[in-house]
Amino acid sequence: MFDALAESLEDAWKKLRGQDKIRESNIQEALREVRRALLGADVNLQVVKDFVAEVETKALGADVIAGVRPDQQFIKIVYDQLVEVMGETNVPLAKAETSPTVVLMAGLQGTGKTTATAKLALHLQKLERRALLVATDVYRPAAIDQLVTLGQQINVPVFAMGTDADPVEIARQGVEKAKEMGVDTVIIDTAGRLQIDENMMGELARIKEIVQPHETLLVVDAMTGQEAANLTRTFHEQIGITGAILTKLDGDTRGGAALSVRRISGQPIKFVGVGEKVEALQPFYPDRMASRILGMGDVLTLVEKAQEEIDLV
Amino acid sequence: DKTRRGLINQLKAIVGQGPLNQDAVMEIEALLLQADVGVEATDYIINTLQQKLREEVLPPEQAIAYLKQILRELLEQPYQNSYNPIFVPEKDTLNIWLITGVNGAGKTTTIGKIAHLAQKSGYKCLIAAADTFRAAAVEQVKVWGERSGIDVIANPGKNADPAAVVFDGISAAQARGTELLLIDTAGRLQNKKNLMDELSKIRRIVDKKSPNAKVESLLVLDATLGQNGLRQAEVFSQAAKLSGVVLTKLDGTAKGGVALAVVKELGLPIRFIGAGEGIEDLRPFSSYEFIEALLSG
Numbered sequence: 058m059f060d061a062l063a064e065s066l067e068d069a070w071k072k073l074r075g076q077d078k079i080r081e082s083n084i085q086e087a088l089r090e091v092r093r094a095l096l097g098a099d100v101n102l103q104v105v106k107d108f109v110a111e112v113e114t115k116a117l118g119a120d121v122i123a124g125v126r127p128d129q130q131f132i133k134i135v136y137d138q139l140v141e142v143m144g145e146t147n148v149p150l151a152k153a154e155t156s157p158t159v160v161l162m163a164g165l166q167g168t169g170k171t172t173a174t175a176k177l178a179l180h181l182q183k184l185e186r187r188a189l190l191v192a193t194d195v196y197r198p199a200a201i202d203q204l205v206t207l208g209q210q211i212n213v214p215v216f217a218m219g220t221d222a223d224p225v226e227i228a229r230q231g232v233e234k235a236k237e238m239g240v241d242t243v244i245i246d247t248a249g250r251l252q253i254d255e256n257m258m259g260e261l262a263r264i265k266e267i268v269q270p271h272e273t274l275l276v277v278d279a280m281t282g283q284e285a286a287n288l289t290r291t292f293h294e295q296i297g298i299t300g301a302i303l304t305k306l307d308g309d310t311r312g313g314a315a316l317s318v319r320r321i322s323g324q325p326i327k328f329v330g331v332g333e334k335v336e337a338l339q340p341f342y343p344d345r346m347a348s349r350i351l352g353m354g355d356v357l358t359l360v361e362k363a364q365e366e367i368d369l370v
Numbered sequence: 371d372k373t374r375r376g377l378i379n380q381l382k383a384i385v386g387q388g389p390l391n392q393d394a395v396m397e398i399e400a401l402l403l404q405a406d407v408g409v410e411a412t413d414y415i416i417n418t419l420q421q422k423l424r425e426e427v428l429p430p431e432q433a434i435a436y437l438k439q440i441l442r443e444l445l446e447q448p449y450q451n452s453y454n455p456i457f458v459p460e461k462d463t464l465n466i467w468l469i470t471g472v473n474g475a476g477k478t479t480t481i482g483k484i485a486h487l488a489q490k491s492g493y494k495c496l497i498a499a500a501d502t503f504r505a506a507a508v509e510q511v512k513v514w515g516e517r518s519g520i521d522v523i524a525n526p527g528k529n530a531d532p533a534a535v536v537f538d539g540i541s542a543a544q545a546r547g548t549e550l551l552l553i554d555t556a557g558r559l560q561n562k563k564n565l566m567d568e569l570s571k572i573r574r575i576v577d578k579k580s581p582n583a584k585v586e587s588l589l590v591l592d593a594t595l596g597q598n599g600l601r602q603a604e605v606f607s608q609a610a611k612l613s614g615v616v617l618t619k620l621d622g623t624a625k626g627g628v629a630l631a632v633v634k635e636l637g638l639p640i641r642f643i644g645a646g647e648g649i650e651d652l653r654p655f656s657s658y659e660f661i662e663a664l665l666s667g
């Protein structure tokens with residue numbers, strides 16, 4: 058499947074190859090293939106439209122570099138634009154001047170919030186930062202057990218008040234507890250919720266209001282399709298996010314949701330989840346994501362070739 | 371708001387009462403792409419529609435009726451090929467439903483809902499908790515079992531072998547005269563070879579240990595999924611010999627259009643839809659409802 062996409066892109070580049078210069082007339086087919094490739098990678102349609110328009114503008118305005126073939130120049134423009142949209146470098150987790158740093162996790166059902174909560178705590182442990190985890194999911198069966206079990210696996214304490222307490226109150230007391238314990242980060246796991254569920258979004262807003270987090274992370278499944286844009290928009294508008302975690306990237310999805318999330322929220326993707334185990338968390342690298350969305354290694358090799366040619370001139 | 375207007379009105383705004391033009395077709399294409407139908411299946415649908423439009427001039431209402439017909443034929447194709455449109459466990463015999471899918475798709479919740487429905491309909495039910503991997507997965511499925519008073523067969527040991535739990539589950543089902551055994555499996559991404567091998571092994575045990583049981587192997591697909599859903603169906607179909615699909619989380623705004631591609635490419639029928647986290651939030655699949663929702667924008 059991936060190969061077919063990479064191939065169709067290559068066909069598009071090839072058509073440019075015979076040309077001496079990037080022109081509006083010869084670029085249309087290449088742009089069409091870029092559009093299809095991005096849609097095939099699950100980038101949101103509207104995001105694709107804007108992106109392709111930007112690429113077109115850049116390509117038409119590009120100076121002709123003598124000796125560099127237009128197809129190579131075009132590939133480079135597409136790739137660079139993707140990396141640029143994705144945010145240049147990886148952005149670390151916030152750290153408050155006075156402890157505790159409060160991190161709030163949010164997202165749709167089943168995206169990986171609870172797992173990511175434990176993963177983040179382990180990541181902080183490696184940076185000598187101690188964390189407390191707070192279990193506010195009183196809805197999903199055994200959600201608290203799940204967080205407690207994960208906490209035990211990594212030796213990180215979990216604050217829980219059972220399933221009869223109000224999630225807003227659990228969050229508030231959790232942060233109090235963190236202050237008492239003198240830990241430097243408190244990570245609040247929340248129940249999964251649909252962005253159109255007014256009650257549940259209201260609850261999340263109240264949790265945020267009361268704990269005043271330094272970081273609100275939207276946890277998004279990398280396999281998400283067109284919906285990535287809608288959910289990001291609503292979470293960002295109603296709650297306000299400071300970043301995102303993209304999970305399940307150990308799969309073979311191309312992960313176009315990354316582009317939608319970044320584009321719609323303007324906030325950086327800070328980490329990626331690459332497995333079910335608590336160690337499986339990595340910083341987000343925009344350039345890797347860009348080549349993944351465009352069709353993995355093949356495109357990267359093409360870009361490298363193009364870069365070499367450009368450097369030679 | 372454009373998305374709130376019905377498709378018919380959108381098309382009428384473009385063509386008036388006249389026949390569908392290219393702009394109108396583009397509008398339909400966008401709608402399908404935004405519903406995660408995917409480039410290839412969308413191309414197929416649009417080409418079929420265009421073909422018709424070349425033969426006949428169609429005003430918006432008729433064009434949409436034709437579009438719905440294309441979609442409906444697509445979704446109901448499996449019933450032409452040996453799948454029964456009615457999906458119920460057979461009475462007085464052992465039915466085994468193996469529930470599979472990637473991580474977080476909604477497998478365990480779906481089992482809780484199906485168990486409840488089957489219990490209400492008078493079936494003797496049992497659940498096998500074969501997700502021995504994820505933190506508190508067994509506790510989760512046990513809570514679901516309790517909600518409808520259905521026993522859960524589990525292995526209390528850590529890192530128990532899921533295949534052994536399946537074996538125990540089938541033994542218990544046979545001994546108790548169970549009519550519906552639901553097997554909860556761990557979430558797994560289809561590119562993990564060892565995990566897919568584990569699933570094949572589970573499937574083999576089901577077939578071997580209970581050759582006379584009526585086995586259904588269902589893939590749970592999250593409606594928010596994009597095109598990876600198709601890949602999931604391909605690989606799970608091999609490993610677990612799938613016989614159907616459950617589409618979850620349709621209570622959100624995602625349309626689950628990739629399921630259309632799954633039906634088209636793999637010929638698997640969609641059996642249930644999940645529309646919420648509650649025990650009653652499971653419905654039999656209706657192609658009519660699905661298409662109306664898909665085209666509602």
Ligand SMILES: Nc1nc2c(ncn2[C@@H]2O[C@H](COP(=O)(O)OP(=O)(O)OP(=O)(O)O)[C@@H](O)[C@H]2O)c(=O)[nH]1
Binds near residue numbers: 166172173197332504
């Ligand atoms: N392969 C893989 N699986 C993951 C990853 N992150 C989470 N998971 C799995 O995804 C499933 C859901 O993860 P959870 O952490 O329970 O998700 P959640 O968002 O807390 O779910 P709810 O609380 O029900 O909304 C579990 O099976 C996890 O093991 C990842 O990066 N890779």
Ligand SMILES: Nc1nc2c(ncn2[C@@H]2O[C@H](COP(=O)(O)OP(=O)(O)OP(=O)(O)O)[C@@H](O)[C@H]2O)c(=O)[nH]1
Binds near residue numbers: 479555558
């Ligand atoms: N809104 C909504 N949420 C659902 C639906 N089905 C399941 N969920 C939620 O999705 C999340 C994951 O559901 P699970 O049943 O644990 O999914 P799973 O496939 O068993 O997950 P793993 O075993 O970790 O792979 C939970 O928060 C469920 O409540 C549905 O139809 N609608």
Ligand SMILES: [Mg+2]
Binds near residue numbers: 194246247
């Ligand atoms: Mg959770």
Ligand SMILES: [Mg+2]
Binds near residue numbers: 478555
């Ligand atoms: Mg489960």
